[in-house]
Amino acid sequence: MKEFAYRRVAEVRDALTLVAENDGTRYLGGGTNLVDLMKDGIEAPTRLVDVRFLPLAGVSEAPDGRLVIGATTTNSDVAAHPEVRRRYPALSQAVLAGASGQLRNMATVGGNLLQRTRCAYFADPSQACNKRVPGSGCSAIAGEHHNHAVLGRSDHCAATHPSDMAVAMAALDTVVRYETLDGVGEIPISEFYLPVGDTPWQETALPPGALITAVTLPRPAVSSRSRYRKVRERASYAFATVSIAADLDVHDGWVRSARIALGGVASRPWRARTAEALLREGPATADRFRAAADAELSAAEPLPGNGYKVTLARNLIVAVLTELADRAAE
Structure with missing residues (x-):
């Protein structure tokens, strides 16, 4: 160092x-x-x-019902907060799935959102990595890539975004607040992470020198339910092979709204807009969930060694949506 x-x-x-x-x-x-x-x-x-x-820690409710989480709030405090657990269970579940207690006690919300998208080649100076050395290439494309991206990747990078928390925040339509010397600003998390494209070293839309100060979560629908589920290669803490955060509003067996984000499949939390559109104003059935998953994953471009992720993601989408629909019917 x-x-x-x-x-x-x-x-x-x-x-x-x-x-x-x-x-x-x-x-x-x-x-x-x-x-x-x-x-x-x-x-x-x-x-x-x-x-x-900095005076940026804590969780508070805004007058309009949104929940504001300060950027220096630890992940442990987020996961344990009563209002997070009650109103946004997917967020609490995602944070608890993301790391050990020791890491959660240190890691902050702002830092979690800004952790680098990376794979093993990123940490190996002997290998080509466009994130580490722009223009050097991507060793993962022709190398070991079984846990790499299947959606939104490019020939310049196939690494997947590591944050569990960010996946839940993407599904919950979180807004990121920041401050620069020129003033304050906000970015919806759907626009916060940049597509990998041909500049994978550019990961977020934050202005230069900006400091994240808080995130805000919209007030959830009264009848909506959320869930985070993560599949990983070992029982101890590891990056997601595939994960899902879903918020489903079902009334009388009919989907009024659906918000879905996937982790472990792309260079950023993948908002499943195609699946959401297909589910909206339709029956909450397993057939409908399968059709939505297939429509979303039709854009997948797996590498030779990670096509299994498409099947895994499909099954995970169906399983979690079915669980939420069943809970709504209770």
Whole structure:
């Protein structure tokens, strides 16, 4: 690890100013991703600005019923919060599925959203990786890629986004708040992560130097139910092979609205808009769920070694939607 300077700040403006002063300065939250990358020599900031002591932690309800989660709130506090568990169970379930208790106690909401999309080739300097060295190529395309992307990938990168929390937030129509020296702004999470395209090293739509300050979740429909389910290769904590976050509003056996996001299948949380449109104003039946899953996954372009993910994703969509529909009928 290369030598770096460290500053702790207590005001958002001070953090923004320090980052604007030096291109080599990075924000430090819990450090659960950034510090690992520094140890591997992938990241080499000249200065870290510790934002954990900014007044950005906590969960509160806005006057219009939205839930506001501060960017420095730990993942553990998010998962355990009574209103998150009651109103957005998929989010609590996703956070608990994402990492061990020790990591959840350190990791912050803002840092979780900004963790790098990566695979084993990203951490191996002997291999080509466009995320690590732009223009160097992608060793995964012709190499080991059984756990790589099947949706929205390009020939420049096939890595999958690692965050469980972000998948749930994508399904729940979360909005990301940020601040720059020019003022405050918001980005719907559906627009927060950029398509991989031919510039995979550009991962988010945050303006340069921006600091995430909070996320807001809309008030859920009275009759909606949400669920997060994750399939992984081992019982201990691991990135998703495929995961799903779904919010389903069913009344008298009829789908009034559906929101679905998939994890482990793309370079960003994959919002299943095609499936949602097919489900809306239709019967809540297994046949309908299968048709929606097939329609969504018709765009899949698996590599030679990961076609199984398409079948796994299809089965997971049907299973979770069926579970939510059955609960609505109770």
